[in-house]
Amino acid sequence: MPFVNIKKQYLAVGMLVFVVLFLFNNRPAIQCQFTQEVNTYLPTIYGITPTYKRLAQKADLTRLSQTLLLVKNFHWIVIEDSEEKTPLVANLLRESTLKYTHLFIKTHKSKHSTASGVEQRNEALNWLRHHLSQAEDKKGVVYFMDDDNTYSLKIFDEMRKIREVGVWPVGIVGGMRVEMPLVVDGKVVGFNAVWKPFRPFPIDMAGFAINATLFLFHPDAKFSRKVQSGFQESEILKYFTTKFKLEPLAENCTKVYVWHTRTQKTSIINPKKLKNPPVPDDHIEV
Template sequence: MRAHWIIERVQREQRLQYGVRTPRRLIVVTPTYVRTFQALHLTSLLHTLLLVPYPLTWLVIEAAPAGDSSNDTTTLLARSGLPFLHISFPDPMPDNWADRRLTEARMRLRALRMDGVVVFADDSNVHSMELFDEAQKVKWVGAVSVGILAHSGRSGAGESELSEEAKSPVPIQGPACNSSGDLVGWHIYNPLPHTGATFVGAAKTMLRAKMEWAGFVLNSRLLWREAEGKPEWVRDLDAIGKVGEQIENPLVLLKDASFVEPLGNCGKKVLLWWLRIEARHDSKFPPGLVYETFVLIIVVLV
């Protein structure tokens, strides 16, 4: 324990000398819903957040069409030791992935009324600690590179096809910069097999539906009406989503996406991994299940 204390003290002194002198509060936004792997994902994320060396508030927005959030989720958050807000969202979470993305987008907008740097941390993603360091650098809106851990889902694929899939590049979503460090375009996830990421230049029409919220960091004052120094290239939050407009990612909040600040060495570092490992939507797993008896399994290696 003394060794851990010494390491913690050294790290604290290093942050005081070389880190952020006056850190801003992080608003970590996590949309969630009751499902088989919910507790698994939230537990993993809360252990990540416990390591963050900055003040933060964990805003967990849970789809609760019945009007009440899950008691199991509330208990898990209360035991985490983190400052949190547990908010109910009145709409159910759709089973269809495309509809689910739009519902989660509306859930995330709840966080933009609070004061701080907003980090969109989905419960099933894997986050680097450097992501939270980079979030402190954001002036208005920043973008980081996201590694997409996706699978083709072709269970019947042959050996040659699986070998070809293993050689394909890992898809990356994130900013693309020139040699001067200026944003010139985006790497977006291409769902076609063996294509990895697709580059979209700033002058081309971007397929915004392919951009994940997790790859963006926002200063929440960006959308405040009376914020000091608010840029003109930001849309009015109250006007967003009306007249049938789909809110697909944070770029919808901007009039001009060229002002986005590339983070993580101009997008060269992958700071989080987008991971979607879920059970079937109709699977059941009783919360709080405890095995009172265990079966001893002995594996003999010959």
């Protein structure tokens, strides 16, 4: 056999071995990349935020929206306490680049209850049920969010672990540094609360989230105008769980990732009372 032909055969075999080794060595990397893509699915968090007209409204919504921009797969449901959508909220939502739904409904005054956000949260739940009934992906988490609270990004990571109803501590609420579920052996056995601790669930609205699919299984679950402020949490939770079925998150309820902060009521000087009134600023949205 000519030397040239032998050289070509060795070269061909060498190339074949090189290709096989290359594919073999890169196979784990390909598998790792595929596994990572599969695990990137995150259930949608539906954040329900009632809001009402006040001087600090835009400031509060702006601050909250900046936090939510950092939350993956988040759908913000904002409900105005109004007869119609206001330009201020509509513009803010549109410019936020968040995925959102903008709703409105006016609060019905009642002598039986002074609770706020009842009609607004129920309007959001009506939208949610309709949305989920038509969606292919019905998985998700429902979280009731006040527009002036403070949220760590860690709280959103925690609530994606929820099977039915998850709970965690809330800072600066109920006259306490922290109001929290008491956990023993991974089970909620009570609550550390001093404000009306006899409530069925002495917990703040920011201290729990619910599997979104459960709202399809419980079509009657809603808030009630017949229930006073502070008992609305118990009113909604009674449809889904009991104290002993609650899922303690945030390291067995030992970490605070949300705070019940409140914006200080603004005090504006009446320009008519000033000797030298400032230039009119009614044309500027604040």
